[in-house]
Amino acid sequence: MIIDGQTKVYGIFGYPVKHSKSPTFQTAAFQHLGINAVYVPFEVNPENLQKAVESLKILKISGVNITIPHKENVIQYVNEISEEVKIIKAANTVKNIDGYLVAYNTDWYGFIEGLKEINPDLENKKVLVIGAGGSSRAVVYGLLKENVDKIYISNRTVEKAIKLLNDYLEHFKIVDKIIKPIHLSEIPDIINDVDIIVNTTSIGLNDEDFPLFDYNFINPKHTVVDIIYKETKLLKVAKEKGCKYQNGYPMLIYQGAKSFEIWTNQKAPIEIMKKSIGLHF
Numbered sequence: 001m002i003i004d005g006q007t008k009v010y011g012i013f014g015y016p017v018k019h020s021k022s023p024t025f026q027t028a029a030f031q032h033l034g035i036n037a038v039y040v041p042f043e044v045n046p047e048n049l050q051k052a053v054e055s056l057k058i059l060k061i062s063g064v065n066i067t068i069p070h071k072e073n074v075i076q077y078v079n080e081i082s083e084e085v086k087i088i089k090a091a092n093t094v095k096n097i098d099g100y101l102v103a104y105n106t107d108w109y110g111f112i113e114g115l116k117e118i119n120p121d122l123e124n125k126k127v128l129v130i131g132a133g134g135s136s137r138a139v140v141y142g143l144l145k146e147n148v149d150k151i152y153i154s155n156r157t158v159e160k161a162i163k164l165l166n167d168y169l170e171h172f173k174i175v176d177k178i179i180k181p182i183h184l185s186e187i188p189d190i191i192n193d194v195d196i197i198v199n200t201t202s203i204g205l206n207d208e209d210f211p212l213f214d215y216n217f218i219n220p221k222h223t224v225v226d227i228i229y230k231e232t233k234l235l236k237v238a239k240e241k242g243c244k245y246q247n248g249y250p251m252l253i254y255q256g257a258k259s260f261e262i263w264t265n266q267k268a269p270i271e272i273m274k275k276s277i278g279l280h281f
């Protein structure tokens with residue numbers, strides 16, 4: 001790679017950002033296509049987010065991904081937000097168009113494209129989504145776009161799942177017939193009714209985390225997705241039971257691929273991106 005006076009700069013804002021795999025696979029994509037660009041990690045302390053976003057204009061940084069904990073807060077500092085960001089209320093991608101910053105969300109797309117690798121036809125499926133935070137909002141948005149039949153949103157704090165439903169009612173007309181907010185304790189009552197189970201909470205990140213529900217209720221017909229980047233206890237049980245299952249890496253790759261396409265208007269080299277972080281799926 002030759003860096004010169006015309007090299008474009010892309011990056012990721014996160015806190016922490018040390019463990020991010022985005023610099024590896026985004027750089028691999030630039031190199032593969034011969035694009036004169038680099039992609040670097042920026043550790044942005046939450047109190048400096050506004051300044052960091054303003055610096056994109058001053059330093060003429062072409063685009064950034066936004067990750068935890070900035071996805072919601074970044075919205076107030078850009079010039080324009082795309083339609084999906086208005087609904088999801090979180091952004092993970094910013095494009096700098098000659099000093100005019102536009103924010104997008106590609107997490108929903110990443111989730112759906114990843115899921116389609118193991119479950120291509122989502123129409124009329126019934127889904128249990130665990131969690132009602134920012135990640136859940138993106139996952140639910142994607143599932144609604146795919147015309148699923150039913151989404152149970154199960155959360156420790158059921159009021160947050162109800163709020164998600166009410167927010168989405170403003171944008172998707174018949175969503176009250178599709179989304180049903182439930183408490184975690186109600187999962188056993190509905191689990192036999194669903195085809196797909198998705199964990200969007202951080203439970204499972206640590207091996208000693210208590211289970212979200214009794215995983216003995218999982219049966220081989222379930223497709224199980226955990227958006228955490230490892231084989232969690234939930235996924236281990238899914239594997240043992242013979243289910244189709246997936247961790248968070250496919251979602252990561254596909255959200256990044258969509259960001260890449262937004263920035264460059266070129267098709268992302270998915271296989272190169274996967275290979276660069278040692279993935280084969």
Ligand code: ATR
Nearest residue numbers: 131132133134135136155156157160200201202203
């Ligand atoms: P993200 O943007 O990653 O979705 P978030 O918006 O902070 O993160 O949401 C975290 C989700 O994980 C929430 O659904 C949260 O449940 P509550 O709304 O009840 O807080 C869930 N979560 C976090 N810790 C949890 C725990 N110990 N048990 C159950 N759910 C938990």
